[in-house]
Each structure stands twice: as C-alpha cells, then as structure tokens.
Amino acid sequence: MYTPLIDKVVKHLQSLPYESQRRVLEFTRALASSTPRGTPGHSLLRFAGSIPPDDVKRMLHAIEQGCEQVNADEW
Numbered sequence: 001m002y003t004p005l006i007d008k009v010v011k012h013l014q015s016l017p018y019e020s021q022r023r024v025l026e027f028t029r030a031l032a033s034s035t036p037r038g039t040p041g042h043s044l045l046r047f048a049g050s051i052p053p054d055d056v057k058r059m060l061h062a063i064e065q066g067c068e069q070v071n072a073d074e075w
Contacts, residue, residue, distance in 0.1 A: 013021055051059075 013024055016024070
C-alpha cells in the first residue's frame with residue numbers, strides 16, 4: 001500500500017543516523033506484530049438479535065449496577 005505519508009516517513013528516516021533508523025525499524029516491526037487480528041464485524045452480523053431481549057435488559061442492568069464501583073479490599 002502506498003500513501004504520501006510513507007514518503008514523508010522515508011524522507012525523515014533518511015536523515016537519521018543508523019542507530020535511530022534501526023530503532024525505527026524495530027518500532028515498526030513491533031507495531032505490525034501488535035496489530036489486533038480479529039473477526040471483521042460483517043462476519044458477526046449473523047449473530048445480531050440472537051440474545052433474547054429480556055437477557056439484554058438483565059445484562060444492561062447488571063452493567064449499570066456494577067460499573068464505576070470500587071472495592072478497596074480487592075488490591
């Protein structure tokens with residue numbers, strides 16, 4: 001994939017000393033390997049509406065009751 005942003009990065013990269021270029025390479029490798037790999041949303045559409053409305057209401061209620069509460073004894 002080519003973008004004008006790549007040209008800008010390369011331009012700046014060329015002006016860096018070797019050690020900094022190597023660090024940039026390591027950083028880009030780390031970014032590439034940390035990219036989340038998951039299931040695309042369109043593949044999950046078949047599950048839309050599969051949870052009964054009453055269950056959704058119960059889950060919503062449990063979330064609302066349990067959120068933003070801290071138990072100081074847990075740590």
